[in-house]
Amino acid sequence: xxxxxxxxxxxxxxxxxxxxxxxxxxxxxxxxxxxxxxxxxxxxxxxxxxxxxxxxxxxxxxxxxxxxxxxxxxxxxxxxxxxxxxxxxxxxxxxxxxxxxxxxxxxxxxxxxxxxxxxxxxxxxxxxxxxxxxxxxxxxxxxxxxxxxxxxxxxxxxxxxxxxxxxxxxxxxxxxxxxxxxxxxxxxxxxxxxxxxxxxxxxxxxxxxxxxxxxxxxxxxxxxxxxxxxxxxxxxxxxxxxxxxxxxxxxxxxxxxxxxxxxxxxxxxxxxxx
Amino acid sequence: xxxxxxxxxxxxxxxxxxxxxxxxxxxxxxxxxxxxxxxxxxxxxxxxxxxxxxxxxxxxxxxxxxxxxxxxxxxxxxxxxxxxxxxxxxxxxxxxxxxxxxxxxxxxxxxxxxxxxxxxxxxxxxxxxxxxxxxxxxxxxxxxxxxxxxxxxxxxxxxxxxxxxxxxxxxxxxxxxxxx
Amino acid sequence: xxxxxxxxxxxxxxxxxxxxxxxxxxxxxxxxxxxxxxxxxxxxxxxxxxxxxxxxxxxxxxxxxxxxxxxxxxxxxxxxxxxxxxxxxxxxxxxxxxxxxxxxxxxxxxxxxxxxxxxxxxxxxxxxxxxxxxxxxxxxxxxxxxxxxxxxxxxxxxxxxxxxxxxxxxxxxxxxxxxxxxxxxxxxxxxxxxxxxxxxxxxxxxxxxxxxxxxxxxxxxxxxxxxxxxxxxxxxxxxxxxxxxxxxxxxxxxxxxxxxxxxxxxxxxxxxxxxxxxxxxxxxxxxxxxxxxxxxxxxxxxxxxxxxxxxxxxxxxxxxxxxxxxxxxxxxxxxxxxxxxxxxxxxxxxxxxxxxxxxxxxxxxxxxxxxxxxxxxxxxxx
Numbered sequence: 001x002x003x004x005x006x007x008x009x010x011x012x013x014x015x016x017x018x019x020x021x022x023x024x025x026x027x028x029x030x031x032x033x034x035x036x037x038x039x040x041x042x043x044x045x046x047x048x049x050x051x052x053x054x055x056x057x058x059x060x061x062x063x064x065x066x067x068x069x070x071x072x073x074x075x076x077x078x079x080x081x082x083x084x085x086x087x088x089x090x091x092x093x094x095x096x097x098x099x100x101x102x103x104x105x106x107x108x109x110x111x112x113x114x115x116x117x118x119x120x121x122x123x124x125x126x127x128x129x130x131x132x133x134x135x136x137x138x139x140x141x142x143x144x145x146x147x148x149x150x151x152x153x154x155x156x157x158x159x160x161x162x163x164x165x166x167x168x169x170x171x172x173x174x175x176x177x178x179x180x181x182x183x184x185x186x187x188x189x190x191x192x193x194x195x196x197x198x199x200x201x202x203x204x205x206x207x208x209x210x211x212x213x214x215x216x217x218x219x220x221x222x223x224x225x226x227x228x229x230x231x232x233x234x235x236x237x238x239x240x241x242x243x244x245x246x247x248x249x250x251x252x253x254x255x256x257x258x259x260x261x262x263x264x265x266x267x268x269x270x271x272x273x274x
Numbered sequence: 275x276x277x278x279x280x281x282x283x284x285x286x287x288x289x290x291x292x293x294x295x296x297x298x299x300x301x302x303x304x305x306x307x308x309x310x311x312x313x314x315x316x317x318x319x320x321x322x323x324x325x326x327x328x329x330x331x332x333x334x335x336x337x338x339x340x341x342x343x344x345x346x347x348x349x350x351x352x353x354x355x356x357x358x359x360x361x362x363x364x365x366x367x368x369x370x371x372x373x374x375x376x377x378x379x380x381x382x383x384x385x386x387x388x389x390x391x392x393x394x395x396x397x398x399x400x401x402x403x404x405x406x407x408x409x410x411x412x413x414x415x416x417x418x419x420x421x422x423x424x425x426x427x428x429x430x431x432x433x434x435x436x437x438x439x440x441x442x443x444x445x446x447x448x449x450x451x452x453x454x
Numbered sequence: 455x456x457x458x459x460x461x462x463x464x465x466x467x468x469x470x471x472x473x474x475x476x477x478x479x480x481x482x483x484x485x486x487x488x489x490x491x492x493x494x495x496x497x498x499x500x501x502x503x504x505x506x507x508x509x510x511x512x513x514x515x516x517x518x519x520x521x522x523x524x525x526x527x528x529x530x531x532x533x534x535x536x537x538x539x540x541x542x543x544x545x546x547x548x549x550x551x552x553x554x555x556x557x558x559x560x561x562x563x564x565x566x567x568x569x570x571x572x573x574x575x576x577x578x579x580x581x582x583x584x585x586x587x588x589x590x591x592x593x594x595x596x597x598x599x600x601x602x603x604x605x606x607x608x609x610x611x612x613x614x615x616x617x618x619x620x621x622x623x624x625x626x627x628x629x630x631x632x633x634x635x636x637x638x639x640x641x642x643x644x645x646x647x648x649x650x651x652x653x654x655x656x657x658x659x660x661x662x663x664x665x666x667x668x669x670x671x672x673x674x675x676x677x678x679x680x681x682x683x684x685x686x687x688x689x690x691x692x693x694x695x696x697x698x699x700x701x702x703x704x705x706x707x708x709x710x711x712x713x714x715x716x717x718x719x720x721x722x723x724x725x726x727x728x729x730x731x732x733x734x735x736x737x738x739x740x741x742x743x744x745x746x747x748x749x750x751x752x753x754x755x756x757x758x759x760x761x762x763x764x765x766x767x768x769x770x771x772x773x774x775x776x777x778x779x780x781x782x783x784x785x786x787x788x789x790x791x792x793x794x795x796x797x798x799x800x801x802x803x804x805x806x807x808x809x810x811x812x813x814x815x816x817x818x819x820x821x822x823x824x825x826x827x828x829x830x831x832x833x834x835x836x
Contacts, residue, residue: 013696043681048522059685059696064678066525067687068518069548075515079522079530080678082506083480087526087679105518108511261506268502294462294633301462301635303455308462310633314488314572335749336825337632337742426455 007042008032010062017056019127021215023174023200027121028057030177030198031090034184045088048077050102052094052128053202054121071102074109077116085258088188091118096126099135099155106157106195110166113192114257119184120157120195123202131205142209161195162250168194170248173222174201179246186248192256276330277418278339281408282356283348283369285323288405293325295427296409296419300329302430303423309337322352329418344416346408347373348391360384367411369404387415389450395443403436403443410447421448460637465603465629466491466533469559470499471638472607473531476646479505480523480530482516484538487571488627489561492533513538517545521554525686527677529611533559536569539578539585546620547586552686553618553662553675553711555649557610560622561630562741564820573820574627576741576793582622583770589708591715593722594622594770598744600634606767612647613722617714618672624769626793628742628822650674656681660693664710671714715771725776726765729755733762735832736780738802739791740766743823747791750828761832769798777805784810787835791815791828811835 005011009032018024035045045063049055051070058065068076073091081089098106098120109116125143126132133143133150136157140149158169168190172180180198187194201207201218212218227235229247279296281289290312297310306329313324326339341361347353348369357380360366364384368376369391376386389411395404406428413424425444432440463471469492473481481500483493493509500507505528510516513534520530534542539560549556562578564570578585582594593613595606603625610621650667652659652674660666661684663673673693676682689697690704698704715722726744729751730736739747744765754761764780766773780788788810790799796814803812815831817823 043683044679046526046678059687062683064525064683065685066522066678067685067689068521069544069688072514072518072545075510075518076522078508078510078515079480079482079519079524080526081522082508082519083523083526083528083530084677084679104511105515108515261501265501265504265506269504272502297633297635298462301460302457305458306635308635310462311628311631314631334634335752336746336822337628337634338822340824422455426457 003033003036008035008062010060013060016060018053019204021201021203022053023123023202023215024053024057024121026174026177027119027180027198027200028060030181030184031119032061033181034188037181038185038188040088040188044086045090046080047090047092048073048080049092050094050097052097052126053123054092054094055097057092057121071097071100072105073097074102074105074116074118078109078114081114081116081258082261085115085262089116090188091116093118093120095120095122095124095136096134099157103135107160107164110161110164110193110195112257113165113167113254115192117187117190117194118196119187120197121200122157122197123200123206124154125202125206127202127205131209141206143206157197158195158249166195167192167250167252167254168248169197169250170195171197171199171244171246173199173226173246175219175222176226176246183248190251192254275418276328276332276334277344277416278342279327279329279412279416280324280339280342280345280356280359281327281412282322282324282345282352284352285321287323287348288402289323289348289408290325291431292405292409293327295431296412296424297327298430299419299423299427303426304420306331306419307334309334311338322349322355324352324356344412346412348404348408350374365415367408367415369408387411387451387454389454391447394446394450398442398446399439403439406440406443407447410444411451412447414448414451460635462633463600463604463636464491464631464633465597465600465625466561466631467495468600468603468636469533469607469623469625470495472604473557473611474499474503475644476608476611477529478503478531478611479528480520481505481507481532482510482519482523483532484510484513484516484534486513486535486538488563488630489533489535489559491630492559513541514545517542517558520556521545521549521552524554524556525678527679529555529615531557531559533561535561535563535571536565536578537567539581543585547588547590548688549620550586550590550592551688551711553673554620554686555614555618555675556620557607557614558620558622560624562624562626564818570820572627574742574793574822575818575820576626576743577797577818578624579769579792579794579797582624589712591712592622592770593617593619593715593768594624596624596740596767596769597629598741598765600629600632601636602767603629604636604638608644608646612645615649616647616669616672617718618649618675619715624741626741652676652682656683659684661686661695662691662707663693664706669714669718671710671717719771719775722768723771723773723775724767725773726767727762727776728765729762730764730780731762732760734760734786735762735789735835736785736787737761737763737789737791737828737832738798739763740769740798743791743793746823746825747828749825750832753825753829754832759832759836772801774805777802781806781810787811787813789813789815789828789831789835791823793817793823
């Protein structure tokens, strides 16, 4: 489907600030394509971000947009959604944003099953500040703050969201752009908290320290490690080593917060009116 | 006229509620000005719990009770703690169910009224209304808040089904004060 | 028996009554003594008033959610106390920068750190002024009665909405927990202001325009979902809301941001002048401390001492003009009484210069300053 770019992008704000080879443009494109294919009302859709490379995406998107403080995008979005439940609220976040400084907001939004779509531009590095390790940097990888290799265990954000009660969690990569678009479509359509872990390459700050100097090498790295979710369950722990599942990892139904709260308001107002 | 009252006891004896009821009676059913404060936090959990009420025909500027004109105490610890705060010539009402007689040094300084408040409440059916018996004593002793105002305020606040018991408790306190 | 018009309300409760009367539609908070009653009352009352309450996962998130809800068009509030107020500062700064109307209540307790959670203090006066990083103006109001907890909450919303700015209601534990007889104004008596909406076509809307709006320097604010599709960022931005590193634009915008408050001081700053006409000694006090000061002034007058009180109702911006009026009458001394080690005393000294002695009465161990302490300072100064 041809994409009417000018409808969705603030083309006057281009060129974007992302480095050559950065994967964020691919994720952005998947979001725009998903919105287009779902025919979302552009006047009823709000896009919220935190701080970091990913956080600049809303500036290029022709919607109501909010570029907030580091880690807090989901908390700001919570206020927007609760105040105006009829809005589609999409959060664009980074891995440092969502998993480190904003980790608490991620798990609580998942627990509440608030109808937000959270898309994590996961490049497993702090790009904006030039390459420090994040909670998603793979063990052994090099970053400016892990000059001897990453010593800590990384998070699996989809598992974290599932554990916290999120009703939709999925993962894809910039290598799997079509799948990524479909997953984002499904996430936006999902009633309840939906999380997408979108792996995006950062050849500039992650790749060059980890023998993946070009975008091509990095996307190949995604391709080699990604396993379709349907195959993942059949794999032994040894087979899973160094790999990750892509696709929809969980999708369940549960009462959504704004619906439940709306019912409470209705009940109390009826009671007050009697 | 500015009257400073202190109601004190153990947490759970309902004295903060009694203080609020008295203040609500003044605020909502009379022309009197009133402020109410209480102990908070660790002080209000176990140990001595306290509600203060200032009633005045004028504007109330400084809102805290330093030296109460009248103190009513339903527990020994509260008595030990707050009896010395009562102003010279003030009145202290003690619940003899739980409080030992006031030491002579203090009884020469303040007027002491003794009544088995909690035992009376128990006799009426439930000790939980001891705070309302205390309120009756306090209102009759001080005489500045009309009793029907206090009864109305009690009925605004107590749980449904306990109205009669609370009315009886208040009346018992009033009668006791009259008799003493 | 028939009830009169008055009610017995707690200060914290009056804040919620005031907020709902002013049109509060969203509250996000986190439990913290001594402000928790505000969250509890909002949880109970807001849904019936068609609004939404949420207890967020922390103080930071509460402030963030309030900003988000306000941008979606809802009048929004959060409430906290000292340590929580510290945590909110980054997003409070975001609200300043994004020009997001909201009300932040801080019921002050003794600090620093956990301090004395159930005891009163006025130690956040300077945090209210400078807690958020970077140059900015802030509006903070300081109630000294339960009645004012109501009326200043309404006023806080009015200022927030009219000036597109966060407003701090700087209470203290004494007023927050005090129950007092109050007569609330009727709906007809109440002045409730709404934020100005853009009147330009959607494509021409500039959410941070230099010259627009009823109040100079305050651009109208659309709500998300109304079709304006505008951008809000904490980055320094131009009139269109998009980030800029252009020093000329940055300077213009930052000046507008500050001047929309500083050049409207006359309208914003309210004080109470009590027996100031012939006062030889002037007590400068705010919040609960002003209650003690009022008694001290009355007692001093009863003893033939010409004392008066200047009470800043608006604590920020600073009541400089009212103090200059005091200075012009050359009083023998100004006594600054506050439940801290002297946070307002320096601003007062700056205005008084060398011509009027400034005396401090301070208390910081969790007790309200007593009228006698102020009275004895008055007597010493005369």
